[in-house]
Amino acid sequence: MGNGKTGRITVRQIAEAAGLTIGSVSSVLNNKHVERRISPATVAKVRETAARLGYMPNINARRLRSGAESLNSVTLAVITSFEAPLTLVNHIIKAIRKAVDNERKNGSPYQFTVTIDMFNAGDLASVPGLLSGSHFNAAIITNTTPKDDHFLQRVQLPYPVVLVNRSVPGYPHVCEATDIGSRAADILVDHGRRKLAVLYGQPVTQVTHHRINSFMRQVYSRLGSTVQEIVADTLTERTAANAMRKCLEADAHIDGIYAVTDGMAIGAYHCIKQMGMQIPANVAVVGSGDYGFPALFDPPLATAGEDSIQRAESAVNLLMALIHQREIATTEIVTESTPQLRESLTGTRQPWSGFN
Amino acid sequence: MGNGKTGRITVRQIAEAAGLTIGSVSSVLNNKHVERRISPATVAKVRETAARLGYMPNINARRLRSGAESLNSVTLAVITSFEAPLTLVNHIIKAIRKAVDNERKNGSPYQFTVTIDMFNAGDLASVPGLLSGSHFNAAIITNTTPKDDHFLQRVQLPYPVVLVNRSVPGYPHVCEATDIGSRAADILVDHGRRKLAVLYGQPVTQVTHHRINSFMRQVYSRLGSTVQEIVADTLTERTAANAMRKCLEADAHIDGIYAVTDGMAIGAYHCIKQMGMQIPANVAVVGSGDYGFPALFDPPLATAGEDSIQRAESAVNLLMALIHQREIATTEIVTESTPQLRESLTGTRQPWSGFN
DNA sequence: CTGAAAGCGCTTACAG
DNA sequence: CTGAAAGCGCTTACAG
Missing domain, CATH: 3.40.50.2300 (Response regulator)
Known part of the structure; x- marks a missing residue:
């Protein structure tokens, strides 16, 4: 089994194994067999073959094909070290959710997807798609170690990035006061x-x-x-x-x-x-x-x-502004607190x- | 600007606007202009045009095109109500991270991506891709309301799902004891x-x-x-x-x-x-x-x-077993605690x- | 240095 | 009821 490269099964291989065309296979897999009037025998054969071969759809292909939805889709990544407590990350996720709700209310054409990427402290470089931009459209990076900061300084990320509580030359960031x-x-x-x-x-x-x-x-x-x-x-x-x-x-x-x-x-x-x-x-x-x-x-x-919540919201707002290419007063924000x-x-x- | 359907800019439109081919545009956008020996003037024109039009790459297309990596990619979703405290979700995320590390060590061919989807209590149905399976390959669903549970009971999700602390007929789940x-x-x-x-x-x-x-x-x-x-x-x-x-x-x-x-x-x-x-x-x-x-x-x-951590780990392990189609003793797990x-x-x- | 083309995996009209 | 084909947006050999 497999396509010879990674072993991952595709609709084409199911079709071959079942002696059908990929169109029929796809229709059954998407539960469109009723409206497409596929015969029960074919439905059964597709399902059996897919299960036997361990088919797992390629999400990227699915989303790409599903036209309009795919075009609108913007992926935001929250990137954090695995070792850090997730408290700050929670604030960021909640702030994103809030911002995304706002976007929708204001008629934003985008549909946002949020992914979480965790790296072992010092190993930020291993986050998939970090350098190529192949995994997300924008990112908030936090809880990095000095080694990670140094790595960031050497590279340039090809998408909007906001650092939280870290200052690295060349990156927009939101930090607490240094004093x-x-x-x-x-x-x-x-x-x-x-x-x-x-x-x-x-x-x-x-x-x-x-x-x-x-x-x-x-x-x-x-x-x-x-x-x-x-x-x-x-x-x-x-x-x-x-x-x-x-x-x-x-x-x-x-x-x-x-x-x-x-x-x-x-x-x-x-x-x-x-x-x-x-x-x-x-x-x-x-x-x-x-x-x-x-x-x-x-x-x-x-x-x-105390300014964690405020800082998270500032960071998300800054990222949204960068994404939308809005006018930005400053990309180096210091949150104030008493x-x-x-x-x-x-x-x-x-x-x-x-x-x- | 826009492609007439959603307003989202594509490489094709950049190419048209800049009077170039999409190949050149793509090369510049991926910082491959040095090895492709693109002229500085072209590089500048591409960058200027992309920025002016507000280009945002289609991540799905990128990942699909990037061959091997795309084939391996499995997307796991953690789906939770927005209102619920994120504590349990944290445990799940940490458990996923642990399981994914294990997968890698054991030579799993998959590269996992974790997404978080939050819905307003009672509005689970609005999660993008929930019914079609177009957004993720498998999901852990938690913090649902009775309305959401009822919705789940009526539908059938076309991918592996594990519910945490919710029992709905037809779905694998991990729950605490009911007493x-x-x-x-x-x-x-x-x-x-x-x-x-x-x-x-x-x-x-x-x-x-x-x-x-x-x-x-x-x-x-x-x-x-x-x-x-x-x-x-x-x-x-x-x-x-x-x-x-x-x-x-x-x-x-x-x-x-x-x-x-x-x-x-x-x-x-x-x-x-x-x-x-x-x-x-x-x-x-x-x-x-x-x-x-x-x-x-x-x-x-x-x-x-106390069994939150254990429950999260059981749920993730069960989901992984479902994904890999491993033999499973039971899909209805009750975690024990004293x-x-x-x-x-x-x-x-x-x-x-x-x-x- | 640049252009034309193939093709990633998938879904969906369309023709039979 | 089924098959053949177009094409989503992108990257990358390949030919010039």
């Missing part, structure tokens, strides 16, 4: 914390690098002291909790922590509570608000600023503040 | 709770219906008493918190709650704490463990059983129990 970390430092210091630590996981991405650095710089500038670095092996909550525990067991004097991602913050919360300490009485915790959902935390997590002083820092309960 | 709710009832009653409530959101899906019903039946069977129903307007955490508040303000005697989804449980936690009550001292909470991530909760959430007695029920702290 988010310094705001975390400010609010911790302003609330009387003096022995500060930063909790982050590996690998350190571009955005976490900025968070960490601006935090450390600002702490030094405000207090003249250095920051203890607590480094988790991976980006998971579990390793964050483990790293925290090791640190707190060795040095109980830390009174304020900046957890550079909300995943890290969950680990920190878990560990601090398990060790019988109080947030913020013993240790204040400030996060980055990247999950966009403070109600997950008890006490509600103070953040250096620190959220919640109970994990202030100790003051704010009723019903957990939902945004 | 999960009774286990929640058992552990609450076993821990001395007598005034029980169930918290759920709308719309009530097939699986939540079973959770609610088996909970209420079992409570009646164990205690002879009825269950107070707390109904949130939607499936969001916020409306869950609001519904909880209204209920607790009216009747402070409830001492045990079954939150049928983890989203509902987050809302319940938030409300209970905001009202100054203790979990479980005043109110015990039991969830369904559908987020698959108890570390999100403080105190750790007791559940009637209740997790955590602090939100027992009040007993179990160190480092939050991560699974």
Whole structure:
């Protein structure tokens, strides 16, 4: 079986095996046998042969052939590293869905298809169709590692691309401010914390690098002291909790922590509570608000600023503008946000503040 | 501009507008102008014309033409309601990624593409290609409403499909046990709770219906008493918190709650704490463990059983088996799980129990 | 350096 | 009831 090249069965091979023409085969396969008045015997033979040979239609050929629909079709890819939490990706998918609904309401001629491509951290280059543009018409790329960023810088992608929370020369992008970390430092210091630590996981991405650095710089500038670095092996909550525990067991004097991602913050919360300490009485915790959902935390997590949802929407809007070749004020967007002083820092309960 | 049917520009139209052949246009558009030794003037003209006309390549045609790759390509769709939390979808996507990696390692000839299709609750029928099979080769469908389930029952989809947590005659599916709710009832009653409530959101899906019903039946069977129903307007955490508040303000005697989804449980936690009550001292909470991530909760959430990840993996494995026409023991899988007695029920702290 | 042509796999009029 | 043929948009040998 097979066509000699890949083993994939085609309608032509079914037709040959069944002693029919491809037109009849196709009609049966599309359940058009009634209107085409195909004989029951032929229908049965086609179905049996297709099943026996393990026929799987070529979607690209089908869509190409189905005229108008095919012409309208635009494929958007969301490309993310497999290791990263899917929270940000969820925001992007929801933002796409929203934008696509808008397009339809405004009479856009396009029919959008959304695909998800995940790559192993550092292996962005392996995403099918990335260089050739043969798999999608436009892409949002996020959660890349420095190696991936470097790869992007060397190549040029032949379709509209928007990076989220990554800045690479030549690519439109939507990023948070690079001094988010310094705001975390400010609010911790302003609330009387003096022995500060930063909790982050590996690998350190571009955005976490900025968070960490601006935090450390600002702490030094405000207090003249250095920051203890607590480094988790991976980006998971579990390793964050483990790293925290090791640190707190060795040095109980830390009174304020900046957890550079909300995943890290969950680990920190878990560990601090398990060790019988109080947030913020013993240790204040400030996060980055990247999950966009403070109600997950008890006490509600103070953040250096929350803009994940806004960032996702900006990125999608920018991509749509690029696709439609609309006038664009800037292709380098920085989302703004202000620190959220919640109970994990202030100790003051704010009723019903957990939902945004 | 346009081809007169949909307005979509093709290489042919670029060629006409630029006074060239489509071969030259295609070569430039694919950055093959160096090896094809196209003159710089032609390159510039093609690029200018393509940009001016707003050319967007037809991905289906591209993939079809790119021979071998196209032949191998299999498109998997994850189809979910827009309203549902994306947590379960995340598990499915991760499970697909895992399965696809395995396929590759085992020398599968297929190259998989994953698409996400979201529909408004009740409007599954509007998913492009759902009936014709023109958009994907196989699908996992989840988070459907009863209306969607009814629609599925009336039609027949011409490709392999696996439903997750929905049972519709004629479709392979992977579901949790239908008596999960009774286990929640058992552990609450076993821990001395007598005034029980169930918290759920709308719309009530097939699986939540079973959770609610088996909970209420079992409570009646164990205690002879009825269950107070707390109904949130939607499936969001916020409306869950609001519904909880209204209920607790009216009747402070409830001492045990079954939150049928983890989203509902987050809302319940938030409300209970905001009202100054203790979990479980005043109110015990039991969830369904559908987020698959108890570390999100403080105190750790007791559940009637956790199997979201396992369910996602079973569903993907079943779909892969259907695609490959492997021998299948059963197409109706029920995932098993046992209740997790955590602090939100027992009040007993179990160190480092939050991560699974 | 460029043009004319074949053909990817499929569906659908159309002719019998 | 069935067969032969056109053609979706694209890429890529091939001939000049």
